[in-house]
Amino acid sequence: DGGITQSPKYLFRKEGQNVTLSCEQNLNHDAMYWYRQDPGQGLRLIYYSQIVNDFQKGDIAEGYSVSREKKESFPLTVTSAQKNPTAFYLCASSSLEGVEETQYFGPGTRLLVL
């Protein structure tokens, strides 16, 4: 089945700890995105990548880092510099061909701080 997978579903972070959220897609999409969603709020863009080995900061990149070593994978690291990491993290991908920019989402990871 084609789609986007995220793991883990739930993740607990201790103070001062870096944690990495996984995102994999087999849709052959060029672009991948990371969003954060807080209760009652819209999605906010953290980082995005339109090509392997290249990525750009979104609106709230501070305290996060990413890599794009493979087309299929776009892991997000939440560093200890992110002081309020508790949120629902969503990964998405899209094809950049033509005018269709529909983004398809993975099931998300809920990050909680212990």
Add this chain to the structure above:
Amino acid sequence: RKEVEQDPGPFNVPEGATVAFNCTYSNSASQSFFWYRQDCRKEPKLLMSVYSSGNEDGRFTAQLNRASQYISLLIRDSKLSDSATYLCVVNPSNTGKLIFGQGTTLQVKP
């Protein structure tokens, strides 16, 4: 002013009712528009793209008004299963960076 604004609701309607949501956007150069549906604690899923001429998919109709910079979603004959949050999404350029509204919550009651 937010780039994409929606009335958060909640909209509480009985089964069978017709309900409409509006969304306004600030960037007049925006290129494409979408409605996504998000169930509680789940990921957003594409409901429909919004075309300049308007488009319909079963009980759902989307309209775009570029002059007034708003997008609407009409749901006819509401079902209990339509209960969800509806996200208005705008692509202000061709970068692939989408702007999401905060969502409008719909509760359909029996």
